[in-house]
Amino acid sequence: MENTTITLAHGAGGRQTAELIEKVFARHFSNPELTSDDAAVLSVGRENIAFTTDGFIVSPWKFPGGNIGKLSICGTVNDLACMGAKPKYLSCAAVIEEGFPLENLEEIVSAMGETAREAGIRIVAGDTKVAGKGQVDHIFLTTTGIGELLPGVRPRGAGAKPGDAIIVTGDIGRHGCSILLARNDFHITADVKSDCAPLWPVVEAALHAEKEIHTIRDATRGGVGTVLYEVAGQSGLGIRLNADAIPVDPAVQGVCGMLGLEPLYLACEGRLVMFVPPQKAQDVLIALHQMEHSRNAAIIGEATCEHPGKVVVTTGIGTQTLLPAPGGELLPRIC
Amino acid sequence: MENTTITLAHGAGGRQTAELIEKVFARHFSNPELTSDDAAVLSVGRENIAFTTDGFIVSPWKFPGGNIGKLSICGTVNDLACMGAKPKYLSCAAVIEEGFPLENLEEIVSAMGETAREAGIRIVAGDTKVAGKGQVDHIFLTTTGIGELLPGVRPRGAGAKPGDAIIVTGDIGRHGCSILLARNDFHITADVKSDCAPLWPVVEAALHAEKEIHTIRDATRGGVGTVLYEVAGQSGLGIRLNADAIPVDPAVQGVCGMLGLEPLYLACEGRLVMFVPPQKAQDVLIALHQMEHSRNAAIIGEATCEHPGKVVVTTGIGTQTLLPAPGGELLPRIC
Numbered sequence: 001m002e003n004t005t006i007t008l009a010h011g012a013g014g015r016q017t018a019e020l021i022e023k024v025f026a027r028h029f030s031n032p033e034l035t036s037d038d039a040a041v042l043s044v045g046r047e048n049i050a051f052t053t054d055g056f057i058v059s060p061w062k063f064p065g066g067n068i069g070k071l072s073i074c075g076t077v078n079d080l081a082c083m084g085a086k087p088k089y090l091s092c093a094a095v096i097e098e099g100f101p102l103e104n105l106e107e108i109v110s111a112m113g114e115t116a117r118e119a120g121i122r123i124v125a126g127d128t129k130v131a132g133k134g135q136v137d138h139i140f141l142t143t144t145g146i147g148e149l150l151p152g153v154r155p156r157g158a159g160a161k162p163g164d165a166i167i168v169t170g171d172i173g174r175h176g177c178s179i180l181l182a183r184n185d186f187h188i189t190a191d192v193k194s195d196c197a198p199l200w201p202v203v204e205a206a207l208h209a210e211k212e213i214h215t216i217r218d219a220t221r222g223g224v225g226t227v228l229y230e231v232a233g234q235s236g237l238g239i240r241l242n243a244d245a246i247p248v249d250p251a252v253q254g255v256c257g258m259l260g261l262e263p264l265y266l267a268c269e270g271r272l273v274m275f276v277p278p279q280k281a282q283d284v285l286i287a288l289h290q291m292e293h294s295r296n297a298a299i300i301g302e303a304t305c306e307h308p309g310k311v312v313v314t315t316g317i318g319t320q321t322l323l324p325a326p327g328g329e330l331l332p333r334i335c
Numbered sequence: 336m337e338n339t340t341i342t343l344a345h346g347a348g349g350r351q352t353a354e355l356i357e358k359v360f361a362r363h364f365s366n367p368e369l370t371s372d373d374a375a376v377l378s379v380g381r382e383n384i385a386f387t388t389d390g391f392i393v394s395p396w397k398f399p400g401g402n403i404g405k406l407s408i409c410g411t412v413n414d415l416a417c418m419g420a421k422p423k424y425l426s427c428a429a430v431i432e433e434g435f436p437l438e439n440l441e442e443i444v445s446a447m448g449e450t451a452r453e454a455g456i457r458i459v460a461g462d463t464k465v466a467g468k469g470q471v472d473h474i475f476l477t478t479t480g481i482g483e484l485l486p487g488v489r490p491r492g493a494g495a496k497p498g499d500a501i502i503v504t505g506d507i508g509r510h511g512c513s514i515l516l517a518r519n520d521f522h523i524t525a526d527v528k529s530d531c532a533p534l535w536p537v538v539e540a541a542l543h544a545e546k547e548i549h550t551i552r553d554a555t556r557g558g559v560g561t562v563l564y565e566v567a568g569q570s571g572l573g574i575r576l577n578a579d580a581i582p583v584d585p586a587v588q589g590v591c592g593m594l595g596l597e598p599l600y601l602a603c604e605g606r607l608v609m610f611v612p613p614q615k616a617q618d619v620l621i622a623l624h625q626m627e628h629s630r631n632a633a634i635i636g637e638a639t640c641e642h643p644g645k646v647v648v649t650t651g652i653g654t655q656t657l658l659p660a661p662g663g664e665l666l667p668r669i670c
Contacts, residue, residue, distance in 0.1 A: 039460060042424050051459060053426035055462050106359055124370060125386055126388065130347075132668070142479075333466060
């Protein structure tokens, strides 16, 4: 690796994160079950389960549309959902800064309880540590989830097929944009709420409409663009996006315009990307439109045999541009 | 609660931690599977599993006898072992400070891999986050483990019975003492290594000798004294300790003498406390003496019907003293 110390880019969920995981973690942990998907698939006696973990260090800890507690449930629930696994049990470990107000902790824990109930997952184990003033920034959470795999369903990045319709389950980039605004570094005011939501019901509805959805991914750190590049890499396919079909809230679009940001690279915390056999795409779309957190689902492009490993964006007037590959950190501590 | 902000005592594993968990976390997470034991026991289809999580924020991250990586595997493996569960799968989430040297990360991750192999557990899922300089102190880890419950075995705090022999699996307080010395706040030099070790083989050997061990607990934060008070509370029994039987390394005893510390309240990371039916105590002891990490196991006392909820220490000359109940933080960031 080119660095000798950890940089923010190592935590951005892009190329340098992948490199760090491969060259340091995977090398020492090497075993057949170590996952590069959203969750590991494990056998326990006669059963198979999905198992996933996620750390949350979002700053600020509270933002329009949620807080770190809600986020910590949604992130892990959604990683399970992406594997076609019904979220079942969750553990939570908290590291809290000395001096953190108890009423803030109460607000966070209350949001965790509420979101867990909405998601149908039970929080069954926990751990609490306190670090001295200045040794941790407010509060960090880690949640780990166990899910029951639906039989006969195994969506994964390498499963994408040429011709697949690419669906996003709603307008993109709201979480990243809301965090950016909450920090107030740019003194911009806009009415943007995080999309943060638990998505098992969305996945269940989609899989009910079509069991053979090839790929389901949640677009968190790195946004939809990073997910598309990852799936392109894993499947060896190219991706063609229709720029006009990508749903972006006007307020998010406005902020992106002012700051020169690409909404495809802004984090979502309540949006999925699905690769669906083309003949079933409309059925899945109709099913998604019935669900609260995917009312604005849209087909945004297709998987192709052309330009493998690349994401190309086509505009309404027919021009084609290459979406730049995901790079370093757009915004640190987004989740 | 008497405080309106989080204090270090809330993270010390004693009374205030219990209060925080009960009044904030348990209140919002309430469900039948939420555990107050070392791990939750869950049903997944036709199987039962043990599930536990632990955050590690030890400072310094490296100490004689181990580092935060080794500790993060031992802590979770031992929590599973205490439930009579064979450690099977583990996830790891890391939060790393920007600027942390890669070679240090390599050392930590390498220790994790090595300890996981020794413990027979597979690291199957992970997450990496990076926080800016000064937003996290070096590196924090959270590990979460899944274990296979041995059939017919369910040791727990409430299971202790009057007359049970109380065994510790080795000399106590070495982890806490080694951290204290590594910080060098007191400018004391002594040759003390952490006892940090994965203990499933120790538990397996003990359970092989006697299936009906009533209670198995690992004495981490808060040390053996805190575990004894917890078991006394859960079982409604009293505990009588024989002061002369408690194994303490002379170097640890020396440091404790200089600083006025009670070894019973120093953290261990490789020591178990067991409550064993008295007629089986010698069999268990003999089995423990065969194992690398419990060669110096000793019977240190017994459970009684007298003075319920209290721990009384008897000396060689027959005097009795009440072990003070666990209080606030002895040493912060011990694990």
